[in-house]
Amino acid sequence: MTPKLSPDRRAAELNLLLDRIGSKLQLSTTAYSLAEERYVTIGKFLRADGSLHRLNPWIYPQGSLRIGTTVKPKGRNEFDLDLVCLFLADPGDFPNPTLLLEMVEQRFKGSETYRWMVERKNRCIRINYANDFHMDILPACPLPQAALHGEHAVVVPDCDADEWSHSNPKGYALWFESTAEEAVRHLKRNIEGLPAQQDYEDLATLKRVVQLLKRNRDVALMDIAERRRPISIVLTTLAATYYRGGTSASDAVLEILDGMLNAIANAGLIRLVVTNPTNANEDLSERWDADPGSYRIFVNWVTDFRSKWVELLGKSGIHNIKADLEDMFGERIAREIIDERMREIDAERRAGGLAVERGSGLIVPITVSSNNAAVRRNTFFGGGR
Amino acid sequence: MKLFHPQFRVTRSTPAERVWKGDVTPTALSDTYEIAIQYKLGSQPRIDVISPKLILAVGADELPHIYPDEGLCLYYPKAGEWHPGRAIADYIVPWITMWLTFYEGWLATSTWHGGGIEHGPAHRPGPLTASQGND
Numbered sequence: 462m463t464p465k466l467s468p469d470r471r472a473a474e475l476n477l478l479l480d481r482i483g484s485k486l487q488l489s490t491t492a493y494s495l496a497e498e499r500y501v502t503i504g505k506f507l508r509a510d511g512s513l514h515r516l517n518p519w520i521y522p523q524g525s526l527r528i529g530t531t532v533k534p535k536g537r538n539e540f541d542l543d544l545v546c547l548f549l550a551d552p553g554d555f556p557n558p559t560l561l562l563e564m565v566e567q568r569f570k571g572s573e574t575y576r577w578m579v580e581r582k583n584r585c586i587r588i589n590y591a592n593d594f595h596m597d598i599l600p601a602c603p604l605p606q607a608a609l610h611g612e613h614a615v616v617v618p619d620c621d622a623d624e625w626s627h628s629n630p631k632g633y634a635l636w637f638e639s640t641a642e643e644a645v646r647h648l649k650r651n652i653e654g655l656p657a658q659q660d661y662e663d664l665a666t667l668k669r670v671v672q673l674l675k676r677n678r679d680v681a682l683m684d685i686a687e688r689r690r691p692i693s694i695v696l697t698t699l700a701a702t703y704y705r706g707g708t709s710a711s712d713a714v715l716e717i718l719d720g721m722l723n724a725i726a727n728a729g730l731i732r733l734v735v736t737n738p739t740n741a742n743e744d745l746s747e748r749w750d751a752d753p754g755s756y757r758i759f760v761n762w763v764t765d766f767r768s769k770w771v772e773l774l775g776k777s778g779i780h781n782i783k784a785d786l787e788d789m790f791g792e793r794i795a796r797e798i799i800d801e802r803m804r805e806i807d808a809e810r811r812a813g814g815l816a817v818e819r820g821s822g823l824i825v826p827i828t829v830s831s832n833n834a835a836v837r838r839n840t841f842f843g844g845g846r
Numbered sequence: 847m848k849l850f851h852p853q854f855r856v857t858r859s860t861p862a863e864r865v866w867k868g869d870v871t872p873t874a875l876s877d878t879y880e881i882a883i884q885y886k887l888g889s890q891p892r893i894d895v896i897s898p899k900l901i902l903a904v905g906a907d908e909l910p911h912i913y914p915d916e917g918l919c920l921y922y923p924k925a926g927e928w929h930p931g932r933a934i935a936d937y938i939v940p941w942i943t944m945w946l947t948f949y950e951g952w953l954a955t956s957t958w959h960g961g962g963i964e965h966g967p968a969h970r971p972g973p974l975t976a977s978q979g980n981d
Contacts, residue, residue, distance in 0.1 A: 474874040778877040780953035796955045803951035803959035810944060810960075817940040820853055822870030824943055834850040836940040840922040841911040841948075841962025 470823075472709050475774075475782070479710045481798045482790055483669040486676055488531040488540055492593060496526070500544050500596060503588065506572065507546065513568050516548040520598070523630035528637055529664070530671040530697065535679040535791070540594035545601050545630050547615065552602045558618030558625045561600050562586065583620050601628065609739050610635050632739035633694075640701045640738075641667045648706030669710045670717055671700045677766055677789050682758065688748075689755040691762065695735050695746050699724070711774060718767040725760055732756045810836055847935040854883070854939070862887045867896070870939075872946040879946055883934060890928070891938055893918040900949070903956045910958045911945065918945050922963055 488496070504520035507513050524543035525531045531540060546565065555561050565586050569575040580587040585597040601615035602625075608614065610632030616625040641664050674696045682690045703720025707713055725733050732753075737743040749756040766789070773785045779799065787795035806824065809815050816833035818825045827835055847854050847866060854868030864885045871878040880896040894917055900909055911919045920941040921927035928937050948960035 470874040478875075777875065778953075779873065779875050779947075779950035781877075782875050783954035799951060799954045800957060800959070803948065803955075803957070806947060807959045807961065815940075815944075817851070817943045819850060822851070822853065822868075822872060822939075822943050823874065824872055824947060832849070834936055834940050836944060837927075837937050839920060839927050839937075839941050839944075840925060841945065841958075841960050842919045842922045 472711055475711045476709055478782075478786065478798050478802065479673065479714075480669060481801065482676075482786070482794055483672045483710075485794055485797065486532045486672050487529075488526070488533075488542075488594075492540070496522075496542055496594060496596070499590065503575075503596070503598070504546075506575070507565070507568060511568060511571070512564060513548070516550050519547045520544050521547070521631070523599070523634070525693065525697075527630070527634045528671075528697070529668050530675070532672050532675045532679070535676075535683065538592065542594050542596045543630075544596055544598045545615070546598050547601050547603065550602050552604060552616050552625050557623055558616075559620045559623055561602070562618045562620060565598070565600050584617055584626075599628075599630075606740070608632075608741065611739070614739070627740055627743065629737070629739040633737065636738045637697065637701050638664060641704060641706075644704050644706035646706070666708050666710050666713055667701065667704045670704070670713045671697050673710070673714060673790070674700060674717070674766075676791070678762065680789065680791055681762055681765065685758060689752060689758055691755075691759040692745070692748070698735050698738065698745060715767070715770055715774065718763060718770060721763050722767060725763065811838075813838075847933075847939075850935045851939050854881075854935075857882075866934075870943055870946060872943045872950070876946065876950055881942055883938065883942075885934060890923060891934055893920065893938065893942055895946075901953065903953050905956060909949075910952060911960075911962055918942065920945055 500520050500522070504518065507518040507520070521527070521544065522542070523545050526542045526544070531542075533540060548561065550561075552558070562581065562584075566579060566581050569579040569586065569588070575588065578589045580589060582597065585599045587595050587597050589595045599617050601617045604614055604616045604627070605612050606614040606627070606629075608629075610629060613631035613635070614627065614629040617628050619626045644667075645664075675693055678690055678696065699721050700717050703717045703724075704713060705716050707716070728734070732749050733746065733756075734744055735746040737745050744750075749759070769785065769789060773782065773789075776782050776785060783795050783799050786798075806815075809826070813835070814827055815824055815836040816827040816831065817823070817836060818833050819831075824836070825831075825833060827833070847856075851868060853870075854866040856864060857867045858865035866883045868881055869878050870881050877898060879898065882894045882896055883891055884894070885891040892915075900912075902909065913919050920938065944960060948958055952958045
């Protein structure tokens with residue numbers, strides 16, 4: 462049956478569910494504090510007297526940890542957390558970039574605490590903490606550039622290629638935040654005519670959308686090799702680019718998917734190119750060249766997600782919506798948020814806080830001024846047929 | 847009824863019986879249900895969902911909180927939760943909304959979150975006795 466209610470009320474309720482899905486996917490506040498504690502400790506350790514002391518290493522979070530868009534990897538219990546370790550060194554001081562990585566690895570291996578947790582990767586040192594998460598530490602040296610947020614630009618070792626790679630994780634995070642903020646300001650000025658006051662809430666919508674995109678990618682493309690799925694930084698960049706500043710996550714998902722589809726169409730026979738906003742020379746989507754099939758995978762995924770999203774927006778019946786959310790984000794998480802919502806409603810009912818709205822039959826909170834019929838105490842009875 | 851729930855229209859009115867029909871959308875994301883409330887003097891009201899047809903949750907054999915004759919089972923008669931001194935608009939209609947909410951929740955997750963007493967097929971309570979019905 463088509464819903465007859467105002468779209469705003471439907472959107473508000475759907476956004477509540479989406480918000481809770483996002484909350485369940487992200488690194489919990491406890492885990493976040495723990496991660497912070499741990500990388501601060503690592504930083505102190507690296508700075509302490511020893512081989513790296515004179516380079517004054519400083520650790521800070523990057524990627525989804527920094528931006529606030531962490532999503533638990535599907536099928537695993539561990540988060541991947543990304544950190545930068547900045548060394549005050551001239552890259553030219555190192556005969557080859559791999560040496561920096563080796564020095565960091567050796568420093569960790571020299572410690573009773575860390576030696577068993579250390580794992581060397583192509584660009585980073587991974588520290589494995591059992592059960593919670595692992596932290597990937599990217600060693601970097603400052604190399605300011607004349608580009609957006611270029612004062613934070615760095616070079617990082619690429620061991621496979623044995624060269625330095627340009628990067629700017631801090632700059633990227635600043636770009637993400639300022640792009641979102643500008644979208645919100647723009648919307649407020651033009652539509653609401655309000656002064657552009659920055660609210661913590663303002664970035665929350667875009668962050669939720671990024672989480673939902675990443676999660677749907679993980680669910681829908683579960684059977685596809687991870688290296689063929691669109692990478693998170695590409696999705697994050699596209700989302701921030703096409704975000705229009707609204708506070709409704711359900712609307713923002715559609716706007717962003719439409720933005721992506723438009724860009725794909727405009728790219729025509731050539732593929733869409735997603736460059737790093739802080740480094741025009743860096744093509745974040747370069748994998749699509751080496752593996753053109755993976756571009757197809759990306760395009761099909763966006764197309765499918767968009768059409769499913771439109772369907773979801775028009776659906777009614779909590780059970781039908783749950784089925785769609787399950788399909789898009791996973792069975793357990795969809796079931797959990799509905800169960801929680803139902804428990805909430807029942808608790809409010811038993812506390813005497815519910816009424817039924819005149820004319821529609823909608824459940825609403827009781828207010829002193831309304832003339833809505835209160836929901837009285839009852840006990841559902843009967844065992845069915 | 848008109849005051850609280852104007853969407854319910856009287857479709858039958860005799861000295862001994864009233865029937866109301868109307869649409870209820872329990873939550874902003876819910877379906878809209880057409881409900882019939884039949885009240886015969888001296889009996890408990892009977893509530894039916896006319897459309898859409900009630901369906902079963904995955905793995906369930908029967909609907910929860912339903913009388914054998916398929917009317918919704920909204921309250922525990924022995925607890926005196928409803929009697930003719932209480933307006934149907936006041937008491938019964940909000941319970942219909944709650945029933946539908948929990949019904950959709952049950953369809954979604956196979957759990958009925960509205961609580962209640964469940965012990966085999968219930969018999970629809972007989973005519974009211976003199977001891978019931980003083981508020």
